[in-house]
Amino acid sequence: MAKWSTDKKIKPDNFGRNSATNKTAKEKMLRGSAWMTVGSIFSRILGAIYIIPWYGWFGADKLQANALYTKGYTVYSMFLMIAISGIPSAVAKQVSHYNAQNEYAVGRRLFKKSLLLMVIIGITCMSVMWIGAPWISQGDANLVPVYRSLSIALIIIPVMSLTRGFFQGYQDMFPSAMSQLLEQIVRIIYMLVATFFIMRILKEGYVTGVVHSTFAAFIGSLGGLLILILYYFRKKDYMDQLVLQSSNQLKVSDGRIIKEVLYESVPFIIIGVSTTVYNLIDQFTFQSVMQHFSELSVRRINDWFALFAGNANKLIMITISLASAMAITVIPLLSEAYTKKDKGQISIQINDALELFLIVMLPCSLGMAAVAKPLYVIFYTYDYTGIFVLSFASYIALPIGLFMVLSSLLQGVYQNKIAIKYFAIGLVVKVIIQVPLVAFLQGFGPLLATGIGMMVSNLLMLRFFYSHFEMDYHRIVRRFDGLLFFSILMFMVALGVVHLSSFFLNQYSRIQSLFVLILAATAGGYVYIYLCLKTRIADKILGPRVETLRRFLRIK
Template sequence: MGRWSIKKNSKVDELDKSNIVVSKTAKEKMLQGSAWMTIGSIFSRILGAVYIIPWYGWFGADKLQANALYTKGYTVYSMFLMIAISGIPSAVAKQVAHYNAQNEYAVGRRLFKKSLLLMIIIGILCALLMWISAPFISQGDANLVPVYRSLAVALTVIPVMSLTRGFFQGYQDMFPSAMSQLLEQIVRIIYMLAATFFIMRVLKENYVMGVVHSTFAAFIGALGGLFILVAYYFRQKRQMDQLVLQSSNRLQVSDGHIIKEVLYESIPFIIIGVSTTLYNLIDQFTFQPVMQRFSVLNLRQINDWFALFAGNANKLIMITISLASAMAITVIPLLSEAYTKRDKEQIATQINDALELFLIVMLPCSLGMAAVAKPLYVIFYTYDHTGIFILSFASYIALPIGLFMVLSSLLQGVYQNKIAIKYFVIGLIVKMIVQIPLIIFLKGFGPLLATGIGMLVSNLLMLRFFYLHFGINAARIMRRFDGLLFFALLMFGVTLGVVQLSNLLFNPNSRIQSLIVLLLAAAIGGYVYIYLCLKTRIADKILGAKVAGLRRRLRIK
């Protein structure tokens, strides 16, 4: 792709000029990087949600039980995965960008190679730990043990894959990560669906075996994602070698210092990276005992409730949350570069740009999903009155979760790691305080609301810190927030109106007819939002002058 720029230097003249790219502005890099990561994340999440339609149906009467088992397995696996990855990929992206900004490409390359060996060792150790501890963390559910062990195998591959993604992100090249993410999901789903169909429909086996092979698909998908990264690395190796040759080589950094530096920088990424997983773990280990103690529901009914909010709703809202994740990943190397250059004005500008980009994308996505919750839920899971309301409620909670991801990444990008961890811990404590009473009174809605409250507290503290220490333009952000929220609410009203009117013409229990309603409502609501953003020129201010072309094509004056 030839995306990397080479800095002016006496050695540059010796290089192939065709590989030299004119440097983009920080905002252009952020928008382009966010675009690639958003494309990869969105398609990956959509694929990860679409597979549920046939997968869910093949389990028949055990579909909610299967989804509860699958969700519990992945929640614990996510914790082990975060430990295995150790925050090192994000730390490597940050440090590679830091050294590249100083024209020390050779140090960044050496950092990647040393970290690679470290990740292989950590991945194997974590895989063994999860395998051995499976019976002790299963909460007495024997069905969870083989699920945990099938996921443990993936820990041997995914850390290496994630580290390689981080290396490319350090160059602000998000294309390999996006494509790797997409291929990983495609390969995983192909295996998952093929195995589940064969086990449940051909062999007529127990649903537990179907879930075990569904979770083992994480290992198969990781092999696919790693393959494309390795191929891209060798494709770009000549250009990267040239960058190494023209390095300043002024820094003398020992291998021991490199490893120590990466581990130190990875600690906050570990803690922040497991933030949503810790929230989910609290839900998993409190919901069942609290419901057994304070309700008359049996274990199967409690698992059904758990599947509705932790499995069904969570899988769909992660589509919108993945947008925030994509923005967060993009902004860290850029902020690290500006921080290294001590460019305070650029730091403030990038923070403002990142927050405004979050608002213009996440507000309509979250409110839009809440508006189309009914047809969306029917398409993926068939009609369930409670499930629809939980999805609608969870869509609003996606906003504070997504904002937390962006804000915590911004703090890490400017080396305010302790602050990010401190505010996360405060939010987590708030979550734990309100969790049990909210479960008692609101059942499946309780854990979602507790998560929203905890994340909101963390977000307010982080925003206050940025305002006091980095001079962000709070007045400008609030003006744009007011405008975008107004447009998003108008879109929400129009979209919800289309859904309600469509119920008079279409059967709300039909998947095909619900798909028609969803497409119609999303198209009309989406056009209303885009029209308002383009008409008022707020899109130009946030996304740049290039959106003027879209305005011309839509004939908006």
């Protein structure tokens, strides 16, 4: 557990420079968020683009294949979070905590001891998922090989995630971003090659294609781990210098190190699985509720499930990944400020993190809702219901993303119990309203239940920050009002372009839909950027560097 530190010694940073020349916390957050955003965005975009050929190769069974794939990944995500055990985020937090006290040697030892722990946990979880596959498949024999192909990745991914957390503890987000990107590239290459060979050349069933698609998670993890290992040895000399210059005033036993990591990891586990738990509730309740309240066949119910849990979810995760990137960046920074007992800096970082979330997530969510039609056609072909589901899901991405940021802020200032408590309250709300909303709204019901549950948690967390950390509520509201107004104008412009284009272009064509998407995104994006730069709200949130963009666009 972190304690207030009175250490005022000037120390070198992770590149051996004096801390007096270090960047400000806001600049670190913006730089770290930029790297994590680049990695997350490109990773998510690649993870969405592959669906275009992959989806088509399954032919008439494409929705069934996507439903099977989605169900497999939902359960796998739960096992993955257990295997990772929140330890990578806890390590990032504790490494930052010790580095702030110039105890780099303790942070290095913490990483090495946690590494062995992650190997043991990963092998254990892999074994449980492999052996338990028949029992968690809900009687669906097709799911058993899917679960088992995914379980193998649990051997590698915990080690990879821990290494990312170690670098994040130094506020170095570049290796995590590059690892995430390479992992996705390798995974998709294997996935597409294997699926094409199985479905188009061997002409085998869709289950075999899905099994190899999910096995790609293991192949991708090997690529992601490789770049982290190379980066570690590249930076090892720098980090060795920091260890040699450590104060070595803290005497921390190996047992205490492991105990600290495990203690700090528990809230990260619970919060980390939050969206997965919400998805699991959908997976295990949707079919039974729909069978009870509707006359739809099991195949049609699975089609509905694929529309909101598979197709729409895959695309909105592109925008939600932005919030994840911000959340990962802010935890070690807040932990460092907390360790130094700098309450003023904590308050500033909370405000900065929320403003950064608003300036990015508001236009992204509303923008995706505006271009839902061409976007859906590009990835999945035209489907009237699927387009509306995607548009609705785009709005739900906002409370989900805000929850990720706020819960991470709470954990960064060691308010773990509060984060868990508010998550639990929101989850209870989701459970209570799930059945009636599914019964009345079908595929839209689970999405709305998730949005309401997350929003309840968000309001409670915002109230806590306002009461305990002197959050500048009025400033946040002013920023929100302005950015929301700009985002709505952007939404109207983009939506107008989409609707007008339907009179001249074929809305069923992927190529023409791509043209519409580019046109609408460009027009809407320019309106938003112009207004943010013209009113100088971008300067207040992102700093003076946006002046370069203003000059480039010739905005006075």
